[in-house]
Amino acid sequence: MILKVKDLAFSYNSHPILESVSFCVDPGDMVAVCGVNGAGKSTLLKCIHNLLKPRKGVVFLEGRNVKDLGSVEIARKMAWIPQKSPDMDLTVFDAVLLGRLPHGSRKPTLEDMSIVEDVLRALNLSDLATRPVRSLSGGEAQKVTLARALATLPGVLLCDEPTSHLDLKNQIDVMRLLREVTENRGLATVVAIHDVNLAVRFCCKILFLKNGRIHAVVEPGELSEEVIESVYGVKVNIIRTMEGLPLCVVPL
Numbered sequence: 001m002i003l004k005v006k007d008l009a010f011s012y013n014s015h016p017i018l019e020s021v022s023f024c025v026d027p028g029d030m031v032a033v034c035g036v037n038g039a040g041k042s043t044l045l046k047c048i049h050n051l052l053k054p055r056k057g058v059v060f061l062e063g064r065n066v067k068d069l070g071s072v073e074i075a076r077k078m079a080w081i082p083q084k085s086p087d088m089d090l091t092v093f094d095a096v097l098l099g100r101l102p103h104g105s106r107k108p109t110l111e112d113m114s115i116v117e118d119v120l121r122a123l124n125l126s127d128l129a130t131r132p133v134r135s136l137s138g139g140e141a142q143k144v145t146l147a148r149a150l151a152t153l154p155g156v157l158l159c160d161e162p163t164s165h166l167d168l169k170n171q172i173d174v175m176r177l178l179r180e181v182t183e184n185r186g187l188a189t190v191v192a193i194h195d196v197n198l199a200v201r202f203c204c205k206i207l208f209l210k211n212g213r214i215h216a217v218v219e220p221g222e223l224s225e226e227v228i229e230s231v232y233g234v235k236v237n238i239i240r241t242m243e244g245l246p247l248c249v250v251p252l
């Protein structure tokens with residue numbers, strides 16, 4: 001599903017947060033949104049999901065203005081992965097089954113059950129199916145949140161700092177998983193993320209927000225010291241990994 005954001009502007013009360021934000025995400029692409037704390041990353045995702053109403057501009061899903069879609073249709077087409085997985089008394093299976101709610105009645109169908117089983121299998125969560133979500137580690141719980149989002153069979157994934165509570169291994173696992181499902185299912189995925197090196201490693205494009213606007217759009221290989229300094233106000237060195245990818249390091 002193609003996601004297109006055109007000339008978006010948003011203010012909290014009269015305080016402008018986003019201005020003239022435009023970009024497009026093609027199916028199978030995972031795009032990162034980076035920027036300092038308070039730059040408007042979460043606000044942008046909420047505007048895309050129509051949770052917040054932009055002051056100006058349009059979000060198109062396959063050519064249709066999201067404002068013209070009902071909330072159920074939006075929930076079917078776009079899945080939201082919040083910063084922190086919610087604590088739940090439900091089992092992993094039932095938590096993932098919640099992802100089917102936008103598709104029907106409260107009573108799950110055989111198809112719903114089968115979709116949940118497939119998603120659990122794909123994410124290696126089947127062994128945890130009967131565990132209460134509350135008893136899981138942060139990384140496992142984050143995967144359950146992703147599984148619930150995927151059970152909806154969305155065309156667009158919006159992830160708000162999916163790695164912020166995770167250790168290094170789980171950060172890599174979750175980003176790898178996001179990229180795999182994005183490519184395999186042809187999703188348009190937008191990830192708000194602080195770790196520029198993870199964005200470089202896993203995303204096909206990085207949008208840097210500054211002063212409410214898209215300050216720079218870079219492909220991973222093009223990341224420069226100048227861009228990082230202009231966005232974050234810190235001097236860094238860019239070195240190259242063995243694969244030739246830029247790696248941002250802070251000099252002593």
Ligand SMILES: Nc1ncnc2c1ncn2[C@@H]1O[C@H](COP(=O)(O)OP(=O)(O)OP(=O)(O)O)[C@@H](O)[C@H]1O
Pocket residue numbers: 012017035036037038039040041042043044
């Ligand atoms: N409900 C609200 N009412 C008023 N201002 C808000 C509200 N929510 C967020 N803001 C402000 O809007 C700005 C953008 O917030 P947002 O959460 O989108 O930034 P962010 O880039 O996601 O930040 P972070 O990296 O810290 O998560 C911040 O200055 C924040 O204080």
